[in-house]
Amino acid sequence: MTIRVDAPAVPPAARSPVAWEFFAGGGLAGLGLAGFRVGLANDIDAMKAAAYRANHPDVPLHLDDVWSLSAADLPGRPDLCWASSPCQDLSLAGARGGLQATRSGAFWGFWQLIRQLDADGRAPPVIVVENVAGLLSSAGGADFAAVCQAMVDAGYRVGALELDAALWLPQSRPRLFIVAMRGVAGPTVPAPVAPFHSRRLVAAQARLPRAVRAAWVWWALAVPARRNGDLSAVLEPDAAVDWFDADRTGTLLALCAPLHRIQLDRALASGVRQVGAGYRRVRTEGPRKVQRLELRFDGLAGCLRTPAGGSSRQYVVVCDDGRIRARRLTGREAARLMGVDDTYALPAGEGAALKLMGDAVAVPVVRALADGLLRPALSGGD
Ligand SMILES: C[S@@+](CC[C@H](N)C(=O)[O-])C[C@H]1O[C@@H](n2cnc3c(N)ncnc32)[C@H](O)[C@@H]1O
Structure with missing residues (x-):
C-alpha cells in the first residue's frame, strides 16, 4: 500500500x-x-x-x-x-x-x-x-x-x-x-x-x-x-514477512532503555494493535557504552539511513493479541516510506534496496x- x-x-x-x-x-x-x-x-x-x-x-x-x-x-x-x-x-x-x-x-x-x-x-x-x-x-x-x-x-x-x-x-x-x-x-x-x-x-x-x-x-x-496514513499503512501484511523467533525477539527487546520498555508495555497493555519502529544505538550511560533499542509508537518510522552496519537497519515491532513480534523493515516498506510507489524496480538484495532508499x-x-x-x-x- x-x-x-x-x-x-x-x-x-x-x-x-x-x-x-x-x-x-x-x-x-x-x-x-x-x-x-x-x-x-x-x-x-x-x-x-x-x-x-x-x-x-x-x-x-x-x-x-x-x-x-x-x-x-x-x-x-x-x-x-x-x-x-x-x-x-x-x-x-x-x-x-x-x-x-x-x-x-x-x-x-x-x-x-x-x-x-x-x-x-x-x-x-x-x-x-x-x-x-x-x-x-x-x-x-x-x-x-x-x-x-x-x-x-x-x-x-x-x-x-x-x-x-x-x-x-x-x-x-x-x-x-x-x-x-x-x-x-x-x-x-x-x-x-x-x-x-x-x-x-x-x-x-x-x-x-x-x-x-x-x-x-x-x-x-x-x-x-x-x-x-501512519506507519502501519506502508507495512506488508503480517503473513508476508519474516518475523524473528522468540529468542531473537527477546534478545532485541532486552536492549530497550527503561523508558522505552514502559512505552512498549503500555502498547501491549492497550489491547489494540500498535505498531512501533526502532533502531539500535550505542548510548553512553555513566562510565559505559551500552547498546540500546530505541522505540517510537507515534505512527512514524525513524529517519531511514544507509544500512552500513546491521545496527542502522530499522526494526518493526508489533504488539497485538497479547504478544510482541519484531522484524526488520523491508526494502519495499522503506521505498513506501520515501513516497515511492510499488511499480518502482528495487535492486534484488535487501541491503542494496535499503541503501538506495536510506540515501x-x-x-x-x-x-x-x-x-x-x-x-x-x-x-x-x-
Ligand atoms: C544523498 S544521496 C542522493 C540520492 C538521491 N537524491 C536519491 O533520491 O536517490 C548522494 C548520492 O551522491 C552520490 N555521490 C557521492 N559522491 C559522488 C561524486 N563524487 N560524484 C557523483 N556522485 C556522487 C552517491 O552515490 C549518492 O547516490
Missing part, C-alpha cells in the same frame, strides 16, 4: 522545463519533479546507477565522479539543477569533517560545473541543493555560509527551507533545501514563517555575512493537508517544492 499524496494536476506547458539531477541515486528527486523533464543525471555509484537506469531508461545517466565531468560533457541548457550532495560529513551523527571532507566536498565538484556552465551562458535559472540540517551548523556555520556565498557570488538570490517528510509521509526525515534563483522569481514572504523556516534555519541565516543576507529571500511554501530524498517533498516554488518561478508566476 502507498500513502496517498494529493498532488495538484500539473498544468499543461508549451515546453516542460528541463531538470538535471546530480547525485541522482535512484532518481527520487526526478520522480518528485512533476512537470519537469529530467534531461540528464549523474551518480558515482554503480548500484545506484543500475537502479536509476532500470527506473528511468530514457534519461542519459553519467556514471562518474562529478569532479571528472565538465560542461562540455553536458549538452543543452537546464532550467533547474538539483543536487542532493552527500551528507556523511555534515550529519550530526557523523564525524563532521564538513564540506572540505572527501564525501560531502563533492558539492564543490557540482559547483565547479555550474561555474563552467555559467561561463558558457548555460547556467540554470534555478538550483536546489538538498542536504541534512547538519549543514546549517557544520564548521560553526561556515559550510552553510560558503554554499550561500558561492550562489550569491554567481548572481543568484538564495533562500532555504527545512522540510520534514513527516508532513507528507509516516517517516521523520527533516532535510534542508537551499533554493537559488537568478533571472526568475518564486513566491516569497517578507519574514520567516514556521514550520519551513525553522528556528535553526533562522539562526543560521542571521549568522551569514551581510552581503549574503542582502541577497537572501524567504521562499513561501504552503503547508500540506494532514497526511492520510534518497522523499518524493512528495520534492513534488511540493516543484508545485509550490520551482514551476511557478520558471513559468513567471508569483
Whole structure:
C-alpha cells in the first residue's frame, strides 16, 4: 500500500522545463519533479546507477565522479539543477569533517560545473541543493555560509527551507533545501514563517555575512493537508514477512532503555494493535557504552539511513493479541516510506534496496517544492 499524496494536476506547458539531477541515486528527486523533464543525471555509484537506469531508461545517466565531468560533457541548457550532495560529513551523527571532507566536498565538484556552465551562458535559472540540517551548523556555520556565498557570488538570490517528510509521509526525515534563483522569481514572504523556516534555519541565516543576507529571500511554501496514513499503512501484511523467533525477539527487546520498555508495555497493555519502529544505538550511560533499542509508537518510522552496519537497519515491532513480534523493515516498506510507489524496480538484495532508499530524498517533498516554488518561478508566476 502507498500513502496517498494529493498532488495538484500539473498544468499543461508549451515546453516542460528541463531538470538535471546530480547525485541522482535512484532518481527520487526526478520522480518528485512533476512537470519537469529530467534531461540528464549523474551518480558515482554503480548500484545506484543500475537502479536509476532500470527506473528511468530514457534519461542519459553519467556514471562518474562529478569532479571528472565538465560542461562540455553536458549538452543543452537546464532550467533547474538539483543536487542532493552527500551528507556523511555534515550529519550530526557523523564525524563532521564538513564540506572540505572527501564525501560531502563533492558539492564543490557540482559547483565547479555550474561555474563552467555559467561561463558558457548555460547556467540554470534555478538550483536546489538538498542536504541534512547538519549543514546549517557544520564548521560553526561556515559550510552553510560558503554554499550561500558561492550562489550569491554567481548572481543568484538564495533562500532555504527545512522540510520534514513527516508532513507528507509516516517517516521523520527533516532535510534542508537551499533554493537559488537568478533571472526568475518564486513566491516569497517578507519574514520567516514556521514550520519551513525553522528556528535553526533562522539562526543560521542571521549568522551569514551581510552581503549574503542582502541577497537572501524567504521562499513561501504552503503547508500540506494532514497526511492520510501512519506507519502501519506502508507495512506488508503480517503473513508476508519474516518475523524473528522468540529468542531473537527477546534478545532485541532486552536492549530497550527503561523508558522505552514502559512505552512498549503500555502498547501491549492497550489491547489494540500498535505498531512501533526502532533502531539500535550505542548510548553512553555513566562510565559505559551500552547498546540500546530505541522505540517510537507515534505512527512514524525513524529517519531511514544507509544500512552500513546491521545496527542502522530499522526494526518493526508489533504488539497485538497479547504478544510482541519484531522484524526488520523491508526494502519495499522503506521505498513506501520515501513516497515511492510499488511499480518502482528495487535492486534484488535487501541491503542494496535499503541503501538506495536510506540515501534518497522523499518524493512528495520534492513534488511540493516543484508545485509550490520551482514551476511557478520558471513559468513567471508569483
Ligand atoms: C544523498 S544521496 C542522493 C540520492 C538521491 N537524491 C536519491 O533520491 O536517490 C548522494 C548520492 O551522491 C552520490 N555521490 C557521492 N559522491 C559522488 C561524486 N563524487 N560524484 C557523483 N556522485 C556522487 C552517491 O552515490 C549518492 O547516490
